[in-house]
């Protein structure tokens with residue numbers, strides 16, 4: 001499994017608190033039985049009008065094309081457990097999300113896809129989003145070992161990230177199946193001791 | 201950290217190993233799956249050549265995409281039919297029990313688990329749906345998970361989890377007539393906010409909870425997730441045991457006493473320690489209606505909508521967006537707001553007691569001409585029971601359409617949708633922009649009885665006024 005220590009690239013701001021998973025990916029796209037096309041749909045209803053014409057959402061502005069770091073505000077990803085939300089962001093090109101806070105299921109889903117969810121204060125986010133808007137070509141580097149975000153090679157700010165999530169990413173254990181499988185005998189032992197599993 | 205709580209006991213008894221990431225590997229006692237978040241997970245384990253580790257602890261049904269008017273196959277919607285085909289072939293291939301239309305037990309995954317007696321105190325439960333918290337009503341830790349985690353549970357019956365803090369939420373006293381569990385849960389979310397529960401498990405208790413039926417407790421736990429809490433639960437008691445007795449998958453008579461002893465032992469200790477405690481009075485709670493785009497943007501039915509500057513600086517942007525989207529104004533009364541659609545159903549309020557309460561209000565009344573109204577039972581069993589009691593007739597006579605079981609307009613992945621700018625009175629759990637199938641569509645959440653009151657008047661109304669005259 002890949003170790004994820006650093007993510008480098010341009011940043012795209014998507015402003016607003018409480019952006020829920022229905023806004024990230026409308027439910028009608030959940031009818032597809034694979035994630036293959038999800039990259040076409042993030043923020044769909046906020047990006048396109050009824051005729052399918054772009055409305056000027058940051059994901060469609062030329063200056064943000066090719067960005068791989070998403071800058072958001074509070075409680076991003078609240079609502080549903082649908083993994084289609086981080087899948088759609090990832091398949092659009094997002095490799096890391098920096099925000100003021102995240103809904104827990106969303107952040108967990110991101111980690112399982114190898115996407116760090118880093119948090120910074122409100123003031124720092126305001127500064128970051130302003131910088132990304134004013135100078136969209138700015139190169140950022142998210143360093144998970146140092147927990148520092150660099151801009152143009154200089155230390156920009158320190159961020160927080162849930163320690164177990166950071167560990168999983170930097171040690172390459174974020175795809176948890178193999179980790180869990182390795183303890184299969186112990187799993188059976190724990191199951192065997194549960195009265196409801198053994199039928200009381 | 202909390203000590204001696206049900207949360208701690210269930211966690212400790214299911215912990216397999218501390219993982220190198222710092223997370224805990226947790227055994228999952230019951231895995232519920234449905235058609236939307238499972239096909240990719242089955243593909244992932246097939247790709248790795250893995251099997252379902254504990255097929256007898258995994259149960260499947262269909263709810264999200266199923267049409268509620270005609271469930272004849274093939275479905276009209278080709279994508280829905282394909283999704284249905286995927287779960288049918290996966291459960292066969294991997295040997296997972298499947299409650300399909302023919303079983304008589306199909307329904308919303310969070311309704312059928314308890315109904316079948318699968319959900320039992322002291323369990324860990326996972327399902328690829330955020331409202332899995334519903335099962336916490338039985339004193340379980342029930343986690344909503346993403347598809348990659350569904351893959352993990354299929355392949356290993358385990359999840360890698362971080363430990364939560366525990367907040368005890370007491371509601372003491374008696375609820376006023378016309379005030380329901382839905383109002384309690386909306387009230388708690390209004391007070392603690394949609395972010396208030398992040399990092400917490402919610403333990404609900406106090407005399408108001410002691411007095412609640414299991415179905416009412418499920419309504420409250422269902423929406424724990426809307427308050428940001430990953431799980432919510434109520435300690436198991438006699439009400440819990442009475443509910444479970446005799447259900448299909450509940451322990452039989454020979455095992456019953458042993459099971460009850462075990463269940464009792466899993467409840468929080470009298471001297472349990474919590475990370476936080478919050479107290480509310482039942483008497484302060486009025487019928488609640490949401491006016492915005494997050495479940496904490498709500499008011500008592502007789503209140504005026506709050507001014508923008510009564511919110512903290514953090515919230516102002518969301519509040520402004522909410523007013524714009526909902527086409528409502530600060531200072532106006534929520535009562536009297538015209539509605540276009542009335543929806544009764546969902547895993548929050550699609551159980552038999554919800555339909556009974558709604559039918560009491562609907563009886564002998566007529567839905568306003570301007571309103572499209574429908575009732576969607578949460579499961580085939582709920583539907584059959586309601587029909588046995590004649591509730592379907594009461595609803596039909598009042599002008600509600602009577603449908604087949606499914607998620608329906610809670611999330612509109614099926615043909616039930618709002619159109620354009622329509623505004624609904626809904627007994628479901630989310631008022632997010634676009635949630636009910638139209639990006640301009642608007643949702644006001646309330647109790648099923650309040651939905652009927654709104655349907656009859658054509659505008660948001662106080663159900664207690666109708667109760668006085670009936």
Ligand code: SF4
Nearest residue numbers: 331546547607610611
């Ligand atoms: S009724 Fe709504 S919330 Fe419940 S499982 Fe279905 S879609 Fe999810």
